[in-house]
Amino acid sequence: MKNSIVLNSVRFLSLLLAQLLVFNNIDFMGYINPYPYVLFLLVFPFTANRSLYLCIAFLTGLTMDMFNNSGGIHAAACLVLAYARPIVLQFTFGVSYEYNAIKLPKISIYERSIYILTLVLLHHLILFSLEVFNIANILYILKKTLFTGILTSILCLAFNILFSRHKE
């Protein structure tokens, strides 16, 4: 238990620093900045208390908002991601899933990609809709969501594979 708290805190801090110092300054093609900090919420223990998970997601988003001066857009997006996670888990791993049994490094890369891509796209859709805050720019929102979402998913998957403890 204690081990898990330490592990998650270290993961949170390192992803936060990586996000702020590296990934916020990428500006690929002028507007694409990936947000791989969501990996923290994606790999958060599946067995954790649901209310605690929601609160942690909210605070993670709020921290990002503080550094980015963006109001509450990251908080809202992370919260929706956290709330939708069990639904997406059920969708990706079948109806008969028991989330106690799922360990991310053990499932196939295909299922893992679907899981990450779905939640990342959802998170980015909320994030950019709230950031642009104008329904007239819906095409711009969708374009940004798609490209940034794909880049974020690739980065999340890469980090996940690189840092998983189960070596093959």
Next chain:
Amino acid sequence: MQQIINFLIRNKNFLLFAFLLFLSLVFTIQSHSYHRSKFINSANFLSGGLYESLSSIQDYFNLKTYNQQLLEENARLREIKSSSSTQFEDALSYGQTIDTVSQYNYIPARVINNSYSKSDNFITLLGGERNLIKKDMGVITSNGIVGIIENTSSKYSTVFSILNTNFQTSAKLRTSDHFGTLKWDGLDPNIVQVVDMQEQAPVKVGDTIETSGNSAIFPKGVLIGSIENFELDSSKNFYTLSIRLFNDMTNLGHTYVIENRDKNEIQELENATINEE
């Protein structure tokens, strides 16, 4: 009663979710309304400190650019000085008095965090209340306009960048006094727009646009950019201009914060005039 409590317990996750979502939406909507102090901002010791230490490393790589900017600014100031000294003598010979205390005070501040790829961008400065920086002061560089101070802490402040879709200020042509409203459409960080410029204005591609001095924030004549192209809007009465900024907003180093010493006086006068009506 029992049923209500049971309902609350059964749906506690959903209620928590709804409450936190409501909270974050309040923060979001607050951040989209113009000129409202934000509860969550990067002018605090945690994010300010992190950005400060990061930018002190990054500054080394930009020293050459900063030196170049300073040289150019010095050259321009020397030019102004040599050309204005004769005018001052003329003014003196006519017996006019010159106000020796300048209306504007310039406070130097270093940029420690800058964003330009979002639709609402903010800049964090090293310099806050203890450097006499207050809310609603203008921020410029030697090349032109940057933004308006939004939040301050004792050591840091955040700037409402001109690259923010809620930003508005008054801008005019250098060659005449026709003015319009400066805005940004959120797309290209090098191009801003001026809308509602009178159709009579002598607009030409390549002309310089500068601040009008109508607001108490920026003095008259701060550079903004040059006209890239222009078109009449649908009512055929007003021009919409695309302006290429002189400032490279993606590479900001040192800025000046402008304090207007007469601001309170101007505002009191204007408020009194409005109240009389």
